[in-house]
Amino acid sequence: MNSKEKLIESFFNLLSVKDFNSISISELCKVANVHRSTFYSYFDNLYELLEEAKNYAVNYFMQGFDKSIKDDEDYLTFDILVQYLSFIKDNKNLYIAYFTNSQILSSDKSLDEIFKYIIMPISKKRGAKDQRKVVYTALFYIGGITNIIKHWLDNGFKESVEYIASIIVDVRNSNKDI
Numbered sequence: 001m002n003s004k005e006k007l008i009e010s011f012f013n014l015l016s017v018k019d020f021n022s023i024s025i026s027e028l029c030k031v032a033n034v035h036r037s038t039f040y041s042y043f044d045n046l047y048e049l050l051e052e053a054k055n056y057a058v059n060y061f062m063q064g065f066d067k068s069i070k071d072d073e074d075y076l077t078f079d080i081l082v083q084y085l086s087f088i089k090d091n092k093n094l095y096i097a098y099f100t101n102s103q104i105l106s107s108d109k110s111l112d113e114i115f116k117y118i119i120m121p122i123s124k125k126r127g128a129k130d131q132r133k134v135v136y137t138a139l140f141y142i143g144g145i146t147n148i149i150k151h152w153l154d155n156g157f158k159e160s161v162e163y164i165a166s167i168i169v170d171v172r173n174s175n176k177d178i
């Protein structure tokens with residue numbers, strides 16, 4: 001494991017026991033067993049590390065899916081959502097930190113990947129003729145799903161993963177273009 005990976009893993013470990021705002025660079029470096037200069041060779045600040053950690057977590061999560069799920073025409077199924085929501089719940093401190101600080105973090109690169117590799121190809125397969133409408137509709141759904149997840153997280157995951165997944169599927173089923 002290289003130093004950058006040690007910092008990210010140690011960051012996840014600290015997030016599992018502390019709030020993001022309680023973590024210092026000195027503490028992180030001590031846990032990762034690296035010098036502060038090593039931290040600064042990879043990141044300008046903890047917010048940059050938070051963004052990198054979120055992308056790392058998303059990539060790690062996506063590796064767990066079979067290729068067949070990525071190519072599945074119905075990519076927003078109950079089973080896929082249960083896996084995704086369970087991942088968020090299992091990594092709640094990362095997502096709490098991310099949502100709390102999202103206004104100062106860079107734009108979400110994973111959104112571009114969702115459009116490029118999932119939404120646009122599937123909408124073309126389904127015969128959607130107005131791709132601009134697909135983009136706006138997808139943004140509407142992604143924004144809604146993000147806010148559902150944020151609300152669920154803010155309320156301490158009171159509802160089950162399955163309940164939240166069923167809400168998202170019900171809303172998704174109201175429009176078959178995306």
